[in-house]
Amino acid sequence: MTTKKFIKKVFFIEILQGLALTLKHMFSPAVTRQYPYEKREAAAGFRGLHALVRDKETGAAKCVGCGLCAAMCPSQCIHIYTIEGEDHKKVVDRYEIDVLRCVFCAFCVEACPFGAISLTEHYEYSDYAKDAFYMTKEKLLLTWDKYMAGEKGEEYFKKFWRPMSEDFIQKIQNAKFMPTCRHKGG
Amino acid sequence: MGTTKYSLNNDVKSGSLATEELTLSFGPQHPAAHGVLRLVLQLNGETVVRCTPYVGYLHRGIEKLAEHRNYFQIIPLTDRLDYVSSMTNNIGYCIVVEKLFGIDVPERAKFIRTIAAEMSRILSHLLWLGTHALDIGAMTVFLYCFREREKFIDLFERLCGARLTVSYPRIGGVRNDIGNNWLEDLYKLTEEFPMRIEQYETLIDKNRIWLRRTKGIGVISAEDAINMGLSGPLLRGSGVAYDVRKFMPYSAYDKVKWEVPIGKNGDVYDRYRVRMEEFRQSNSIIRQCIEKISSGPIMAQAPKFILPPKDKVLTDIEHLIHHFVLITKGAQTAHHGEIYVATEVPKGELGFYIVSDGTGKPYRMRIRAPSFVHISALPKLCEGALVADVVANIGSIDIVLGECDR
Ligand code: SF4
Ligand code: SF4
Numbered sequence: 001m002t003t004k005k006f007i008k009k010v011f012f013i014e015i016l017q018g019l020a021l022t023l024k025h026m027f028s029p030a031v032t033r034q035y036p037y038e039k040r041e042a043a044a045g046f047r048g049l050h051a052l053v054r055d056k057e058t059g060a061a062k063c064v065g066c067g068l069c070a071a072m073c074p075s076q077c078i079h080i081y082t083i084e085g086e087d088h089k090k091v092v093d094r095y096e097i098d099v100l101r102c103v104f105c106a107f108c109v110e111a112c113p114f115g116a117i118s119l120t121e122h123y124e125y126s127d128y129a130k131d132a133f134y135m136t137k138e139k140l141l142l143t144w145d146k147y148m149a150g151e152k153g154e155e156y157f158k159k160f161w162r163p164m165s166e167d168f169i170q171k172i173q174n175a176k177f178m179p180t181c182r183h184k185g186g
Numbered sequence: 187m188g189t190t191k192y193s194l195n196n197d198v199k200s201g202s203l204a205t206e207e208l209t210l211s212f213g214p215q216h217p218a219a220h221g222v223l224r225l226v227l228q229l230n231g232e233t234v235v236r237c238t239p240y241v242g243y244l245h246r247g248i249e250k251l252a253e254h255r256n257y258f259q260i261i262p263l264t265d266r267l268d269y270v271s272s273m274t275n276n277i278g279y280c281i282v283v284e285k286l287f288g289i290d291v292p293e294r295a296k297f298i299r300t301i302a303a304e305m306s307r308i309l310s311h312l313l314w315l316g317t318h319a320l321d322i323g324a325m326t327v328f329l330y331c332f333r334e335r336e337k338f339i340d341l342f343e344r345l346c347g348a349r350l351t352v353s354y355p356r357i358g359g360v361r362n363d364i365g366n367n368w369l370e371d372l373y374k375l376t377e378e379f380p381m382r383i384e385q386y387e388t389l390i391d392k393n394r395i396w397l398r399r400t401k402g403i404g405v406i407s408a409e410d411a412i413n414m415g416l417s418g419p420l421l422r423g424s425g426v427a428y429d430v431r432k433f434m435p436y437s438a439y440d441k442v443k444w445e446v447p448i449g450k451n452g453d454v455y456d457r458y459r460v461r462m463e464e465f466r467q468s469n470s471i472i473r474q475c476i477e478k479i480s481s482g483p484i485m486a487q488a489p490k491f492i493l494p495p496k497d498k499v500l501t502d503i504e505h506l507i508h509h510f511v512l513i514t515k516g517a518q519t520a521h522h523g524e525i526y527v528a529t530e531v532p533k534g535e536l537g538f539y540i541v542s543d544g545t546g547k548p549y550r551m552r553i554r555a556p557s558f559v560h561i562s563a564l565p566k567l568c569e570g571a572l573v574a575d576v577v578a579n580i581g582s583i584d585i586v587l588g589e590c591d592r
Binding site: 009014015031043044047066068111114119164 | 353
């Protein structure tokens with residue numbers, strides 16, 4: 001054992017170094033948040049609780065009941081019931097999401113061809129009863145009013161509704177100038 | 187041994203009292219078992235005579251579930267394999283499907299994936315370091331690790347809206363593009379991160395208690411490691427320089443410079459060193475990727491497998507029909523065939539084996555999970571060692587039961 005090693009061993013040098021580090025941290029500002037009192041903002045586009053988009057003009061849900069979100073949902077937690085309305089129109093009677101089964105993958109947003117469903121930045125929705133997590137159409141629309149109404153909702157679909165043409169290469173962007181198969185087939 | 191020594195009983199003194207082995211059930215709810223792992227330990231005093239791992243407490247049938255979902259819908263399932271680094275699982279899965287269907291991923295998406303995967307590796311190793319140190323008795327490291335973890339997770343949140351179960355990569359690319367702000371913030375983080383690694387090392391690297399608890403414990407020879415099918419830091423800790431990223435490069439790993447850190451003795455300490463070195467390598471890979479990333483598309487041009495762009499869906503009937511068919515029926519033009527592709531996840535080699543019968547859903551999906559293989563090494567590591575070392579061994583093989591049980 002060299003003298004250096006001996007000194008290191010006897011005087012607990014490596015442990016003192018560690019202690020010095022922790023001591024230094026005592027005087028640096030705390031990085032923890034006191035959660036219920038100090039809330040952190042979720043990042044834009046956070047995948048939180050669902051909301052059904054309310055049409056600005058009509059005030060009703062934008063959803064037409066095509067069922068694509070339900071087909072895409074990997075945990076099969078979206079239930080859509082449609083009925084025949086006036087003029088033989090398809091009307092969404094019930095639109096329900098079982099939030100407790102949802103995995104928050106946002107595939108429903110991706111699947112919806114109309115931009116009628118979104119995920120909000122709201123993530124604090126704990127409750128005592130299971131029913132509170134069974135979202136009906138009305139509840140989902142209220143969530144939209146509460147968290148996404150106005151500009152925020154529009155921004156959301158601009159930014160997080162994917163894929164968009166710019167994600168692909170040029171060819172698709174030029175697609176509109178090309179004859180489509182509809183014309184070819186006559 | 188313990189009982190005979192301290193008992194005043196005459197029978198014991200003469201050695202005629204029968205002693206028997208103690209069966210200790212460790213887990214499945216033991217905090218040091220890193221999940222729901224159950225070990226049945228046969229003890230002779232403090233020495234482990236036999237160690238039998240029981241797995242399956244977290245079995246969710248992911249492989250079976252995958253048979254009933256189209257290729258797109260499986261992505262969130264892979265999040266829940268190794269939930270500590272869901273990004274690498276997603277990427278691994280997407281790469282397999284892309285290979286199977288011959289989809290070329292654009293350059294930018296490859297770089298984004300590499301950055302995300304390395305962030306995920308750092309995240310996973312940070313969690314490992316924190317909990318491993320906590321198991322062995324160093325509390326401070328745990329707190330420091332979580333401080334950095336939070337920063338990386340915040341970046342994930344800004345990237346894709348989720349913190350742990352990211353579901354970010356898509357077949358043929360990634361979900362959304364990354365902004366320059368995001369890259370800048372990440373670059374800043376990688377600047378300070380090496381200093382943080384040094385801090386962890388100051389705390390434990392030379393600490394005599396840490397050395398006593400890790401050096402020479404749970405030794406696996408290189409030969410044994412290969413024979414048992416170990417991979418990742420376990421294999422490299424035993425001195426075998428095998429890394430899928432190096433030997434079968436995917437994403438952008440062949441475009442950056444990095445090294446495969448290896449250990450020498452194959453003990454708990456060497457595995458710890460390998461992972462600490464991987465922090466630095468991952469950090470440098472991220473930096474190089476940020477420097478090299480160029481603009482361009484982030485989605486492959488493969489309309490038969492990829493959802494059409496939303497702006498077209500709203501205006502163009504062909505794209506709309508395409509959208510409907512892809513979502514309700516899956517990719518109808520999937521080829522027949524089977525494939526196995528492995529990727530390097532933080533825990534080791536994660537492989538997906540997919541049999542496609544052309545229906546848009548996999549006919550069979552089998553997952554080669556590193557954790558499952560690594561648990562099979564536990565008896566070898568623990569038998570003959572002390573009870574206290576069982577915890578060190580479990581920590582050093584870094585298992586996630588979600589991946590093992592699937
Ligand atoms: S976020 Fe995913 S799991 Fe939840 S409802 Fe939408 S598609 Fe289903
Ligand atoms: S995909 Fe959109 S429009 Fe269709 S049912 Fe779902 S939310 Fe409504």
